[in-house]
Every structure is written in C-alpha cells, then in structure tokens.
Amino acid sequence: xxxxxxxxxxxxxxxxxxxxxxxxxxxxxxxxxxxxxxxxxxxxxxxxxxxxxxxxxxxxxxxxxxxxxxxxxxxxxxxxxxxxxxxxxxxxxxxxxxxxxxxxxxxxxxxxxxxxxxxxxxxxxxxxxxxxxxxxxxxxxxxxxxxxxxxxxxxxxxxxxxxxxxxxxxxxxxxxxxxxxxxxxxxxxxxxxxxxxxxxx
Numbered sequence: 001x002x003x004x005x006x007x008x009x010x011x012x013x014x015x016x017x018x019x020x021x022x023x024x025x026x027x028x029x030x031x032x033x034x035x036x037x038x039x040x041x042x043x044x045x046x047x048x049x050x051x052x053x054x055x056x057x058x059x060x061x062x063x064x065x066x067x068x069x070x071x072x073x074x075x076x077x078x079x080x081x082x083x084x085x086x087x088x089x090x091x092x093x094x095x096x097x098x099x100x101x102x103x104x105x106x107x108x109x110x111x112x113x114x115x116x117x118x119x120x121x122x123x124x125x126x127x128x129x130x131x132x133x134x135x136x137x138x139x140x141x142x143x144x145x146x147x148x149x150x151x152x153x154x155x156x157x158x159x160x161x162x163x164x165x166x167x168x169x170x171x172x173x174x175x176x177x178x179x180x181x182x183x184x185x186x187x188x189x190x191x192x193x194x195x196x197x198x199x200x201x
Contacts, residue, residue, distance in 0.1 A: 018073060018105055020112045023062035030072040031064070038095040047151035048092050048128050052079055055179035058089055060116055065096070065105045073097040074105040076113050080180075083126055084147055084173035088160075089117055091127040110137050114161070123167030126160045126175065134159055146172030 023031070035043060043049065057077040065074030074096045078089040091113065096105045114137060117125055127134065128149065131141065139159040147158065160168055 018065050018067050018100070018103065018108075020063055020065055020108050022060070023064045023075070023077070027064050027072050027075070031075045034072065034075060034095050034097060035093055037098070039093065043093070047149050047153050048090065050150045051081055051090050051175065051177045052077075052092075054182055055079060055177050056182055058117075058122075058179065060120060061089070061113060063109055063113055063116075065100075065109055067100075073100045074109050076109040078113060078117060078125065080178045081126065081175050082178050083124070083160075083168060083175050084171040086124070086168055086171045087122075087178070088124040088126050088168070088175075089122050090175070091125050092129070094129075107136075110134075114138075114163070118163045123164040124160055124162050126158070128153055128157050129159060131156060131159060137161065143168050143171070148174050150174060150176070 039046070058080050061078035063076050064072055066072055074094075076091065076094040078091050081088050081090045094106060094109060096109075114125065125139075126144075126147075127139065129139075131139070139161045141156060141159055144158045144160050145155070149158065162168055
C-alpha cells in the first residue's frame with residue numbers, strides 16, 4: 001500500500017491571504033533569505049543555533065506560511081532537545097516577513113506548531129524569546145530557572161510550555177540537542193546558507 005501524502009493545509013481566517021503548510025524542499029532558499037532579513041548576518045552565531053547546527057528538525061514540525069501567490073512569508077521549526085534530562089522540543093526560529101505584520105502569520109504558525117506537537121505526543125516546548133509575545137500561547141518562565149543554554153542568554157527570555165502536566169518538573173542543567181544528525185554535506189550547506197519580524201531566536 002502506498003502511504004498517503006499529507007497535503008492538509010490550514011487556512012487561517014476566512015479572508016486571510018495566507019495558508020500554513022508543511023515546509024517543502026522548495027521553500028529552503030526563500031526561508032534562508034527570510035531568516036537573514038529577520039535576524040541579520042550573525043544569526044548563525046546565536047546561542048540557540050548551537051542546538052540546531054548539524055541536526056534535523058523534529059518530524060512534521062517544520063512549517064511554512066505562504067501567500068496565495070506561493071510566496072513564503074513565515075517559517076517556524078521545532079527541534080528535539082534534552083532539557084536537563086527531560087525530552088522536549090526547542091522552538092525557533094520563528095520569522096515573519098515585514099510586509100505581513102498584523103495578518104496573524106506568527107500566531108497561526110505558533111498555534112499550528114503547538115497543535116502538531118501535542119498530537120504527536122511531545123511533552124513540552126521550550127524557546128528563547130520575548131515573554132510578552134509568547135505568554136499568549138501559554139509559555140512562561142516558571143520552572144525554567146534551573147535550565148541553561150550553551151552560550152550567553154537572557155534568563156527572562158527562556159520560556160517553557162508543558163503539553164503534558166509535569167513534563168518539565170524537576171528539570172535542571174544544560175539544554176542539549178538530541179535530534180537526528182544531518183549528513184555532513186547537508187549540515188555544511190545549512191551552515192553556509194545565507195526587515196521582517198523576528199520573534200524567537
């Protein structure tokens with residue numbers, strides 16, 4: 001039996017000029033350009049990038065927002081990590097094209113990513129971002145005080161969301177990557193790949 005291809009597309013609002021779908025290989029060039037515009041040339045040196053370098057994103061948790069003409073206007077990915085020995089997902093980067101401010105693109109990406117993570121049985125999502133933005137999705141700094149990242153970071157920006165009650169109880173120590181390693185050639189291309197609305201690093 002041939003596996004059915006998942007072609008579900010979430011249309012956001014009746015009149016929204018964009019849709020959320022799974023990231024495709026054809027999105028990569030536009031995605032990299034969007035991330036450069038959002039986070040600048042130094043984005044590959046950021047602390048959270050150390051959790052992504054050479055790793056594959058979590059299955060089914062790379063999403064794109066596209067306009068009706070097919071142009072990519074938003075992106076988010078989630079990654080497998082160990083949060084002080086607790087399995088979790090790290091969200092980021094989340095980026096939205098500056099021409100789409102106020103259309104709910106970031107909210108749609110966040111809501112869909114959290115929904116998929118929950119239905120796939122993941123216990124928690126962690127991110128490094130602005131609390132006033134992410135609190136609306138249930139993220140908070142509560143219980144994150146004993147966790148650290150591999151590099152400099154602002155403590156108040158380390159936020160967590162439990163998808164299962166108690167998923168981060170007692171978590172302490174370094175957050176480290178646990179995702180599947182990328183083939184070396186692909187990992188090298190990813191590192192070399194070269195204003196919008198940046199949210200999560």
